[in-house]
Amino acid sequence: MSVSMDVASATTSATGPCCARCQGPLEPGDLRCAVCGLAAPQGRAPASQAVQVLRCTECGAAVSYSAEAQAPKCRFCGAVTRIEQPVDPIDQADWLLPFGVPPDQADQALRQWMSTLGFFRPSDLSRAATVEGLRPIWWAGWLVSADAVVSWTADSNAGAHRSSWAPHAGQTQLPFRNLLLSASRGLSLDEARELAPYFRLDLAVPAAHRTQQQLGPPDAVLEQFDAQRSAARKIVSERIAASAEDALKRGVIPGSAFRNVHVAVLLHALETRRLALPSYVLAYRYKGRSYRAVVHGQDASHVTGTAPIAWGKVALVVAGALALVVLVIGALVLARAA
Amino acid sequence: MTPRPPVRFSRAPVQLECETCGASLRVEADQRTAVCPYCASPSVVERPPSNDRPSPHFVLGFTTTRESAQGAVKAWLGKRSFFAQSSVKTATVDSIRGVYTPAYLYSAMAQTRYAAQIGEDYQETETYTTTDDKGNSVTQTRVVTRTEHRHLEGQHATYVMDVLVVASRAVPNAELEAIEPFDLRTMRRYTPAVLSGWIAEEPTMTQAECYGLARREALEKIGRDLSGFMPGDSYHGLTHETRLDRETLELLYVPLWVLAVRHDPQKPPFRVLINGQTGAIHGKAPLSWIKIALAVVLVLALIAAPFVLAAARDRGRDPAERRGAARPLTPAAAPAPTEGVRPGGSRPAPTGGTR
Ligand SMILES: [Zn+2]
Ligand SMILES: [Zn+2]
Numbered sequence: 112m113s114v115s116m117d118v119a120s121a122t123t124s125a126t127g128p129c130c131a132r133c134q135g136p137l138e139p140g141d142l143r144c145a146v147c148g149l150a151a152p153q154g155r156a157p158a159s160q161a162v163q164v165l166r167c168t169e170c171g172a173a174v175s176y177s178a179e180a181q182a183p184k185c186r187f188c189g190a191v192t193r194i195e196q197p198v199d200p201i202d203q204a205d206w207l208l209p210f211g212v213p214p215d216q217a218d219q220a221l222r223q224w225m226s227t228l229g230f231f232r233p234s235d236l237s238r239a240a241t242v243e244g245l246r247p248i249w250w251a252g253w254l255v256s257a258d259a260v261v262s263w264t265a266d267s268n269a270g271a272h273r274s275s276w277a278p279h280a281g282q283t284q285l286p287f288r289n290l291l292l293s294a295s296r297g298l299s300l301d302e303a304r305e306l307a308p309y310f311r312l313d314l315a316v317p318a319a320h321r322t323q324q325q326l327g328p329p330d331a332v333l334e335q336f337d338a339q340r341s342a343a344r345k346i347v348s349e350r351i352a353a354s355a356e357d358a359l360k361r362g363v364i365p366g367s368a369f370r371n372v373h374v375a376v377l378l379h380a381l382e383t384r385r386l387a388l389p390s391y392v393l394a395y396r397y398k399g400r401s402y403r404a405v406v407h408g409q410d411a412s413h414v415t416g417t418a419p420i421a422w423g424k425v426a427l428v429v430a431g432a433l434a435l436v437v438l439v440i441g442a443l444v445l446a447r448a449a
Numbered sequence: 450m451t452p453r454p455p456v457r458f459s460r461a462p463v464q465l466e467c468e469t470c471g472a473s474l475r476v477e478a479d480q481r482t483a484v485c486p487y488c489a490s491p492s493v494v495e496r497p498p499s500n501d502r503p504s505p506h507f508v509l510g511f512t513t514t515r516e517s518a519q520g521a522v523k524a525w526l527g528k529r530s531f532f533a534q535s536s537v538k539t540a541t542v543d544s545i546r547g548v549y550t551p552a553y554l555y556s557a558m559a560q561t562r563y564a565a566q567i568g569e570d571y572q573e574t575e576t577y578t579t580t581d582d583k584g585n586s587v588t589q590t591r592v593v594t595r596t597e598h599r600h601l602e603g604q605h606a607t608y609v610m611d612v613l614v615v616a617s618r619a620v621p622n623a624e625l626e627a628i629e630p631f632d633l634r635t636m637r638r639y640t641p642a643v644l645s646g647w648i649a650e651e652p653t654m655t656q657a658e659c660y661g662l663a664r665r666e667a668l669e670k671i672g673r674d675l676s677g678f679m680p681g682d683s684y685h686g687l688t689h690e691t692r693l694d695r696e697t698l699e700l701l702y703v704p705l706w707v708l709a710v711r712h713d714p715q716k717p718p719f720r721v722l723i724n725g726q727t728g729a730i731h732g733k734a735p736l737s738w739i740k741i742a743l744a745v746v747l748v749l750a751l752i753a754a755p756f757v758l759a760a761a762r763d764r765g766r767d768p769a770e771r772r773g774a775a776r777p778l779t780p781a782a783a784p785a786p787t788e789g790v791r792p793g794g795s796r797p798a799p800t801g802g803t804r
Binding site: 176 | 468490492511567601638642644679695699
């Protein structure tokens with residue numbers, strides 16, 4: 112993946128305090144580190160007075176905390192004092208990747224993609240399909256960097272004795288740099304995984320510039336992040352664990368077949384940036400049924416989605432294969448008999 | 450952790466003047482809040498932090514009201530088991546008090562070395578000999594699943610967080626565990642405003658004691674994690690050694706409704722705790738030993754019944770042939786009905802000898 116110096120330098124300069132245990136950056140309003148649970152440093156000065164009496168701002172009476180109001184409430188005049196609430200916002204994208212593909216090119220890209228799907232698709236698909244909707248959308252994604260100590264266990268075929276499986280265990284350091292994870296509700300995980308490697312992170316623009324610059328079609332929708340900040344970092348940790356599992360299967364765990372892969376991930380310096388990633392979502396119809404495809408907004412040669420299957424062709428091939436098997440068996444029987 | 454010298458909490462009460470009416474208030478050393486008895490003004494006392502009484506980091510405010518806590522207790526009492534004393538179901542709930550109890554949030558980095566025997570299953574075809582329906586011995590084959598055991602050892606590293614242990618001697622940690630979890634997402638940075646007007650206690654346990662409780666919970670958690678971490682179809686002999694690093698304890702006030710239930714004027718009331726955030730209830734309603742004893746007797750009687758019946762039938766049948774002659778002639782036959790209840794065997798000589 113292309114590592115952007117721009118994003119890296121611009122984002123690190125913006126970071127504030129870091130967690131003393133895991134070095135993950137803390138966001139304003141964080142009470143605790145979401146990765147390791149350590150309390151954020153307190154900005155509070157020690158109480159100046161030995162005795163604190165909370166007074167009603169309306170009538171001056173001493174005020175108690177009320178369970179009903181979940182805030183201090185005056186018994187005399189009913190006024191409720193507001194106190195600091197934990198901040199758990201739904202975050203917005205910090206960085207926007209501009210569209211590089213105009214809408215009409217997205218339509219062509221869809222037809223092009225349809226013609227490359229292979230033998231088992233209807234041959235008239237790219238001609239007969241009608242595009243019903245073409246929506247430019249910036250979907251929500253996280254760009255994640257972290258160092259991880261990954262502890263793992265698994266069964267694999269390496270070193271197997273009588274059983275086809277043998278247990279293995281290990282611990283390895285895995286660096287994650289600019290790992291792109293979907294934070295999108297609109298885009299499935301598989302769709303996101305297919306498109307993610309082809310984004311040009313070096314073209315990222317601060318999201319605040321969206322109104323000043325023409326970064327995409329005027330009707331492009333900016334997708335909201337789905338999870339609140341506290342939940343988001345948990346999802347990110349889980350996705351990192353899933354990526355770690357994939358990485359382990361590609362060369363860390365000995366053998367070629369695996370099962371029961373367990374990972375425990377200890378993250379260090381987890382940094383999460385929120386990106387808006389351009390793509391076109393196309394709804395199309397073929398013989399009365401609806402399908403959906405997603406065209407990469409920066410590189411039209413990458414398209415993913417669902418397409419109809421030509422069951423007639425599948426049936427023909429299966430029948431052909433069966434006929435071949437019958438012929439071969441028949442020939443063998445005849446040869447034996449002769 | 451370095452061993453600490455035995456701590457001495459300051460036992461001196463604080464004397465303070467009510468800000469509203471000027472009355473003199475005495476605040477016990479273990480209390481953090483006070484309410485003026487004359488004008489009901491609440492105040493929160495902030496003492497300089499010490500090793501075992503650090504400044505609080507967080508507070509979880511009450512979200513359930515006194516009325517809902519009271520209602521929950523009534524419903525809970527009504528649902529006590531049959532073995533609770535009958536008076537419990539109609540007990541009166543007195544003095545329900547909202548208390549902010551000090552607790553510590555513990556977190557650490559846990560590094561574990563483990564070893565286990567991992568069982569990997571495989572299928573094997575074996576031959577065996579059996580007899581067919583004509584009585585001939587025949588040899589047949591069958592597929593059996595066998596397990597080979599392989600030694601595995603390795604390391605596991607993770608953060609342990611959200612371990613909550615009590616810091617007050619008034620509430621045993623097990624009782625707090627019984628009404629956990631608390632929803633830590635609604636935790637606030639500590640502010641005296643949330644404690645104002647409620648009872649709040651200073652920590653009365655040392656940090657060393659709380660570290661001890663927290664480590665035990667952390668290790669149990671790691672143990673559970675590890676059992677899910679093992680590969681293979683089965684495992685046995687899992688042993689592990691965990692090093693807890695970069696540990697921290699952070700003081701948190703949790704909301705508890707504490708109440709005494711008086712069910713019998715002759716007996717001391719028993720205590721019930723309610724999670725002031727979720728409404729989870731824990732208490733040990735006193736059991737009725739008479740009910741339990743009766744139940745035990747009943748169960749024993751039910752178990753013994755078939756034997757008794759069998760014995761009775763036995764007794765009724767055997768001597769029957771001779772009953773006409775033997776009974777009247779044997780004076781010892783008189784206690785016979787009581788012997789009948791002995792389950793099986795050990796018949797006394799007089800009747801047994803007649804066989
Ligand atoms: Zn941390
Ligand atoms: Zn007063």
